[in-house]
Amino acid sequence: MLSDVTADLFFMQALASGERAYANISSVEGNDKNYSLEPKTLFSNHPTQFIKDGEVQVEGYYNESTALLKEITGASKVVIFDHTIRRRRPGETGDNPDKRQPATSTHIDQTFEAAIARVHRHLPPEDVPGLLAKRFQIINLWRPIENPAADWPLALCHFSSVDQEKDVVPIDLIDSSCGKRGVYGIKYNERQRWGYFKDMRPDEFILIKCNESVQDGSVALYTPHTAFADPTTPEGTRFRQSIEIRALVFYD
Numbered sequence: 630m631l632s633d634v635t636a637d638l639f640f641m642q643a644l645a646s647g648e649r650a651y652a653n654i655s656s657v658e659g660n661d662k663n664y665s666l667e668p669k670t671l672f673s674n675h676p677t678q679f680i681k682d683g684e685v686q687v688e689g690y691y692n693e694s695t696a697l698l699k700e701i702t703g704a705s706k707v708v709i710f711d712h713t714i715r716r717r718r719p720g721e722t723g724d725n726p727d728k729r730q731p732a733t734s735t736h737i738d739q740t741f742e743a744a745i746a747r748v749h750r751h752l753p754p755e756d757v758p759g760l761l762a763k764r765f766q767i768i769n770l771w772r773p774i775e776n777p778a779a780d781w782p783l784a785l786c787h788f789s790s791v792d793q794e795k796d797v798v799p800i801d802l803i804d805s806s807c808g809k810r811g812v813y814g815i816k817y818n819e820r821q822r823w824g825y826f827k828d829m830r831p832d833e834f835i836l837i838k839c840n841e842s843v844q845d846g847s848v849a850l851y852t853p854h855t856a857f858a859d860p861t862t863p864e865g866t867r868f869r870q871s872i873e874i875r876a877l878v879f880y881d
Contacts, residue, residue: 636857638784638823639734641798641814650817654784654857655824671701676832683775685714685872694770694874701836702768706760706879710751713875714774717781717868731781731856731869737839738875739767740799740811744840747877764880767840774870778829781856781869785837786815788849790822797853815853827859839875 633653640650675697679689695707715729739747744767749757771783791797795816802812826835841850856869 634859634861636784636860638817638855638857640817641735641800642816652784652817652821652823655822656827671836672826672833673701673836674833677772680774680831680872683870685712685774687712690872691874694876697834698768698770698836698876698878702766702878703880704878705881706877708751708877708879709874710747710877711875712872714870714872716774716870719868731871733781733856735786735815735853735855737797737813737815737851737853738769739840740813741840743811744842746810751877760879761842765842766838766878767875768878769837769839769873769875770834771837771871771873772834773829773831774872775831776867776870777831778869778871779827779859779862780866782825782827782829782859783835783871784823784825784855784857785835786853787822787824788852790818790820791815791853792818792820793850796821813851813853815855821853825857825859837873 633655635651636654637649638652677690677693679686679693691709691712695709698704698707713729715731717731718728721728721730744765745761747767748761748765752760796818798814798816799811800814801809803809826833829835837852837854838849839851841848844850
């Protein structure tokens with residue numbers, strides 16, 4: 630059953646009035662495996678044996694996630710190039726890799742140029758021309774760790790509701806792990822449609838499309854997303870912990 634919450638989202642540009650921008654965010658109740666915000670923005674269920682007591686066995690989790698991505702998308706090749714663990718720590722500052730907090734601004738992880746640069750960076754030079762000649766994507770696999778993600782869950786925007794000319798702005802992000810890279814920030818637009826999967830459990834995950842090489846209008850190009858403070862979250866809820874892997878996904 631769908632329901633809505635109204636929440637304060639952090640966009641690139643404030644309203645002309647100077648007020649904060651609030652968005653209606655549709656919630657999907659329960660374990661609806663068939664619900665999808667957009668193609669490749671998929672909610673599903675798959676327990677992992679490689680995360681225990683908040684600790685990630687990286688090699689095993691990468692192998693498991695690679696197999697999941699291939700099975701779900703039908704891709705011929707998947708290359709996971711990094712992962713981020715986020716744990717909310719109220720009052721702490723800094724964003725080093727060991728203390729990453731939920732990302733609280735509306736964004737898309739990679740510009741199209743940055744996606745191509747990722748292929749060059751993470752694949753052998755002799756393989757790059759052939760891979761770029763075919764369809765490829767960047768897809769994130771995101772899941773909670775240890776406890777349900779009731780605190781600062783992840784909101785995602787329907788691609789079909791995004792004005793690509795007005796809402797999406799390329800910006801440079803200085804990343805401690807790889808230097809400068811291009812990302813997209815999102816401006817507020819009342820026509821945008823946002824949704825989230827309420828109280829996601831550690832045995833559930835979302836696939837988030839962050840880039841798409843097919844740009845003929847037949848498929849979604851990306852999914853803007855952000856963490857947000859759900860006003861219906863009960864007081865005393867455990868702070869959010871999550872892991873997201875980022876993968877280059879190639880098709881024959």
